[in-house]
Amino acid sequence: MGLAACGSTGNQGAAGSTAGPGNAASNQPSSAPSAEPVTISFIHWRGEDAKVLDGIIKKFEAENKDIKVETQVFPSEQYQSTAQAKLLDGSTGDVFTSFPGAQFEAIAKAGLFADLSGEPFISRFTPGLIQAGQKDGKQLAIPYQLVYNIPIYNKGLFEKYNLEVPKDWDGFLRVAETLKSNGIIPIAFPGADIGPGQFMNPMVMNNAPDEDIFVKLEAGAAKLTDEWWVKTLSQFKELNDKGYFQKDALGTKGDAAIALFTQGQAAMLATGSYQLAGNAAINPELKQGLLAPITVPADQAVFEGIHTTTFMLAVNSKSKHPNEAKKFLEFLSRPEIAAEYANGTGQNVTVKDVAYTSKELQIVAEWTTKKTRFQPRFTIKNAEVQKAVLGSIQAVLGGTDPKQAAAQAQAIVDQQIGK
Amino acid sequence: MKKRVRLLPFLAPGLALYLVLFVYPTLTGFYYSLTDWDGLSPSYRFVGLDNYVSTAKDIVFKKSLVNNLKFMLTVVLVQTVMSLLLALRLAKQSKRNIAFRALFFVPTILSSVSVGFIWTFVYDPSLGLLNGMLKSVGLEAWTQNWLGNADIAILSVAAVQAWAHIGQMMILFVAGIQAIPNELIESARLDGANPFQLFVRVMWPLLAPAAAIVVSYSTIQSFKAFDLVFTMTGGGPNYSTEILSTYIYNSAFMNYTFGKASTASIYFLVLISLITVLQFRALRTDRVSD
Numbered sequence: 001m002g003l004a005a006c007g008s009t010g011n012q013g014a015a016g017s018t019a020g021p022g023n024a025a026s027n028q029p030s031s032a033p034s035a036e037p038v039t040i041s042f043i044h045w046r047g048e049d050a051k052v053l054d055g056i057i058k059k060f061e062a063e064n065k066d067i068k069v070e071t072q073v074f075p076s077e078q079y080q081s082t083a084q085a086k087l088l089d090g091s092t093g094d095v096f097t098s099f100p101g102a103q104f105e106a107i108a109k110a111g112l113f114a115d116l117s118g119e120p121f122i123s124r125f126t127p128g129l130i131q132a133g134q135k136d137g138k139q140l141a142i143p144y145q146l147v148y149n150i151p152i153y154n155k156g157l158f159e160k161y162n163l164e165v166p167k168d169w170d171g172f173l174r175v176a177e178t179l180k181s182n183g184i185i186p187i188a189f190p191g192a193d194i195g196p197g198q199f200m201n202p203m204v205m206n207n208a209p210d211e212d213i214f215v216k217l218e219a220g221a222a223k224l225t226d227e228w229w230v231k232t233l234s235q236f237k238e239l240n241d242k243g244y245f246q247k248d249a250l251g252t253k254g255d256a257a258i259a260l261f262t263q264g265q266a267a268m269l270a271t272g273s274y275q276l277a278g279n280a281a282i283n284p285e286l287k288q289g290l291l292a293p294i295t296v297p298a299d300q301a302v303f304e305g306i307h308t309t310t311f312m313l314a315v316n317s318k319s320k321h322p323n324e325a326k327k328f329l330e331f332l333s334r335p336e337i338a339a340e341y342a343n344g345t346g347q348n349v350t351v352k353d354v355a356y357t358s359k360e361l362q363i364v365a366e367w368t369t370k371k372t373r374f375q376p377r378f379t380i381k382n383a384e385v386q387k388a389v390l391g392s393i394q395a396v397l398g399g400t401d402p403k404q405a406a407a408q409a410q411a412i413v414d415q416q417i418g419k
Numbered sequence: 420m421k422k423r424v425r426l427l428p429f430l431a432p433g434l435a436l437y438l439v440l441f442v443y444p445t446l447t448g449f450y451y452s453l454t455d456w457d458g459l460s461p462s463y464r465f466v467g468l469d470n471y472v473s474t475a476k477d478i479v480f481k482k483s484l485v486n487n488l489k490f491m492l493t494v495v496l497v498q499t500v501m502s503l504l505l506a507l508r509l510a511k512q513s514k515r516n517i518a519f520r521a522l523f524f525v526p527t528i529l530s531s532v533s534v535g536f537i538w539t540f541v542y543d544p545s546l547g548l549l550n551g552m553l554k555s556v557g558l559e560a561w562t563q564n565w566l567g568n569a570d571i572a573i574l575s576v577a578a579v580q581a582w583a584h585i586g587q588m589m590i591l592f593v594a595g596i597q598a599i600p601n602e603l604i605e606s607a608r609l610d611g612a613n614p615f616q617l618f619v620r621v622m623w624p625l626l627a628p629a630a631a632i633v634v635s636y637s638t639i640q641s642f643k644a645f646d647l648v649f650t651m652t653g654g655g656p657n658y659s660t661e662i663l664s665t666y667i668y669n670s671a672f673m674n675y676t677f678g679k680a681s682t683a684s685i686y687f688l689v690l691i692s693l694i695t696v697l698q699f700r701a702l703r704t705d706r707v708s709d
Contacts, residue, residue, distance in 0.1 A: 077649075081672040084459065106675040110459035192567055193653070248544030250656050251567025256546055383673040384479065387658075394656035398569045405657075412478055 039068040040094040040324050043086070045079040046311065052344035060331045067324045069095075087112050090318030094325040098141050098312045100132040101378040102386070107314075113140035114315040114322055121333040129309045129350040132374065142329065143309030144341075146348040148290055148367050149201045149272040149375050150305045152279065155287035157184060157267045165291045168298040169235070176244040179267045187239065188266035190257035191250040196393040199270040201306040201375050202292035204232045209302040214379045214389075220417055224392060224410040225403070233392060233402035235295055240397050250397050262286060272308075273367075276360035277346025288360065290367060305367060308375040309350050388412035445688070451681040458677035470682035480683060482658050483666040484690075486573050487642060490662055493577035494641035499633055502585050503626075506592030507618075520593065524586035531583065535650030538579045542566050542651075566652050569659035576651050576660055580644050588633045595629030596622065635698050642691050663687050 042057075050073055057069045072092070074083045079097075084107065086092035098104050098113075107113060116122060117139045122130070125142060133141035158164070158175075161182055166172040176186035189195045204213075208228035216222035223229075239245055246252060246260060254271070261269035262282040268291070269275065276288055292305040313332065315325040331337055338351035348356070348364045356365050380386040392409035396402050452470055456463035474480050505523060509516040526534065541548045542565035550562040565575040599622060607621045623630075645664035648654065654661035654669070663683065671680035 081668070088459065102673065102675065106457055106459050109457065110461065112459065192655070246545065248564035248567050251542070251544040251564040253539065253543070256543055259546070383669065383675075387654075387669070387673075391655070391657040395569070398567075398656055400657075415476070415478055 037066045037068050038321050038324050039070055040321050040328060041070050041072065041092045042095045042328070043072045043074065043083050043093040044097040045074055045076040047073045047075070049345045052341055056332070056337055056340060060328060064327060067327065069328060087316050087318070090316055090320060093316050094319040094321050095328050096314055096316055098314055100143065100310055100312060102381055102383040104141065104312065105381045108135050108140055112317050114317040114319065115140065116142065116315065119326060121330040124333045124335065124352060125350050126352050132309050132378070133312050141312035141314035143312045143350055144332070145309065145311040146350050146364070147272050147274045147308045147310060148305055148364060148372065149198050149308055150290050150292040151187065151268040151270050152261070152275060153268045153289050153291050154261065154264065155289045157264065167294055168301070169295050172293045176239070176242070180243060185246045185260060185266035186244040187268045187270055188257040188260040189245040189249040189270045190252050190254040191394065191397060192253045194254050195249070195257070195270050196390045197377055198272055200390065200393055201377055203235060203295055204228070204376055205303045205306060205373055206294060206296045206301050207232045211373055214376055217413060218380065218382055218385055218417055224389065224406045224413060230402050230406050232295070233396045233405055236393055237396045237402055250394060273364045274347060276363060277358065280360050288363060290363060303373045304370040305372040306375050307372040308378060382416050384416050385413050448681045448684050451678055452685050454678045456677045457675040458671055459675065463678070466678065470679050474679055474682045474686065479658060479661060480666055483661045483663050486660060487662040489573050490577045490644065491638055491641045493574055494581045495634055495637045497578065497581040498585055498588050498637045499630070501581070502588035502633065503592050505585065505589045506596055509589070510593050510596040520589065523589055526583045527586045531646035532650050534579065534583050535647045539566070539651050542575060567656060569656050572652055572656065572660045576648055579651070580641055580647055584637070584640060588637060591629050591633050592626065595626045599625050631699060635695055638694055638698060639691060
């Protein structure tokens with residue numbers, strides 16, 4: 001019954017409210033200077049960035065004596081439940097963050113994003129990288145981080161066995177076979193948590209080059225039982241059956257997979273660029289690169305990889321201090337501040353003209369010129385559909401026939417979309 | 420009657436808490452179960468019983484229910500049997516027994532999130548303690564992908580749930596055993612009862628009230644389990660450990676279908692009430708005196 005208790009909190013916004021949710025901020029702007037410093041609340045889920053962000057906030061406060069920033073960090077799961085409920089009354093999260101996809105859609109529907117379109121600092125971001133924060137022609141949030149959700153590979157091991165980055169599926173299988181025959185696990189796959197959600201992206205990108213494929217799935221115009229997904233599942237099965245993932249991949253969590261990779265037992269790690277800095281911290285000797293499995297013949301490959309823009313910064317439409325909140329976003333968007341964040345946290349950013357100093361961030365920077373597409377998983381707006389898609393991968397790795405796994409997942413999708 | 424009225428002010432604080440913390444959220448939950456509220460939006464529609472119909476038809480809800488029943492049966496069985504055996508062994512007052520009881524009670528006071536994380540490492544198929552131990556004693560064939568195998572994952576988590584609360588149940592049985600008059604046991608022994616007969620004919624009927632509490636408590640606790648499943652498997656692989664509480668959480672906070680989540684909560688409440696009533700009827704303590 002705890003759920004109902006949460007519901008009563010939500011009622012503040014729900015009970016018979018006729019005013020547009022976006023009106024609260026505009027009704028109560030606080031641009032007038034006051035004697036007392038204004039405190040704005042900043043909530044996010046990246047505890048690992050807290051130290052760097054604290055340093056940045058100190059600089060911001062030194063420059064803006066009349067504004068204090070109070071930060072609250074929630075673990076990402078908790079952020080989905082607790083934090084976003086706090087946004088409803090405007091007392092928390094003057095500046096907040098959002099994931100792209102289902103969460104962004106829900107918050108947008110609730111009208112909790114203040115419209116940032118036309119703010120001068122928007123021009124400091126690479127336009128193509130902040131689209132995930134747009135809806136109905138408005139810039140509602142600004143993705144701050146740039147991530148490539150493709151496997152990391154051990155360049156040293158590839159050099160040792162004279163392997164080149166494969167350009168097609170047969171080449172990928174040959175590379176995996178060579179590694180396996182030399183006693184190296186080709187791919188460390190964290191199947192118990194993030195693996196399916198990360199690795200599905202490059203696996204599907206060329207099997208279904210239509211960037212709206214999952215939008216069509218949710219509209220009922222495409223099905224998981226179609227060739228593009230069954231083929232993707234079959235290729236997952238092929239990798240698993242041939243022993244190219246570590247044994248019992250479905251029981252392996254992220255930390256264990258990272259350990260296999262950083263210790264040199266595995267040649268690829270099916271996560272994403274966000275892990276480069278973490279790997280380097282564990283094993284500074286590692287020479288790392290990024291590669292995406294190309295699941296089609298080379299001449300049919302449309303995309304080279306996957307990118308995601310996330311950690312979307314936004315201003316709460318119910319904030320009592322929208323101007324101060326926007327000032328803080330303006331500060332974060334300055335290239336020198338974004339560089340401080342990027343180099344301090346090991347994450348690339350969407351801000352233009354940022355100087356990356358670390359080797360790992362430079363690896364990612366190389367990818368900005370390649371043909372990548374936005375993470376397909378995040379184009380699924382319904383979380384239950386997303387879960388069904390990922391579940392079908394787990395089912396195949398657990399031994400279910402790809403067609404059957406696809407059909408089971410499609411049944412859940414049909415139910416969700418009311419077909 | 421007058422006396423009862425005079426007692427009312429003393430009951431008021433408790434009653435108020437009960438109304439605020441249980442009755443009001445339950446009624447609010449029921450109210451939202453009749454809407455399509457997403458949990459965030461300022462507006463919603465009344466959809467009548469639509470959520471009740473769609474939830475009842477939901478494939479994932481049905482899977483969650485089946486998983487929850489498997490989970491509950493495993494936990495209740497393991498917990499009741501193990502805690503009873505431990506209680507029989509440790510009921511006598513001695514320093515050693517008290518120390519062992521404390522040892523078995525320790526998992527109960529740990530947070531279930533911590534327990535979940537610890538056991539995730541224990542269960543890890545390649546680096547975990549459990550498979551490592553099996554290998555070290557020559558039982559490599561028994562090693563499993565404990566949380567990654569959809570056929571056994573729910574049982575693996577249920578075993579942890581049972582382990583974590585065995586101490587609690589053991590204490591209830593210990594109290595029950597200690598309440599049995601010594602004379603009864605001595606008389607039975609003098610009449611030539613062997614240990615099995617002593618247990619079945621003398622102790623078990625007198626332990627029925629404790630057993631009723633253990634089984635009911637274990638049922639409710641296992642039905643409401645959330646933290647362990649959430650931290651250990653997140654409901655996977657492929658929904659094989661999805662239970663009602665994770666279904667409700669996902670519906671409300673991941674899929675933004677708060678109305679539907681409220682409906683599932685109401686189903687959950689009805690189901691757990693029904694099971695508890697049936698259990699109490701089955702284990703009616705007045706049968707002891709029949």
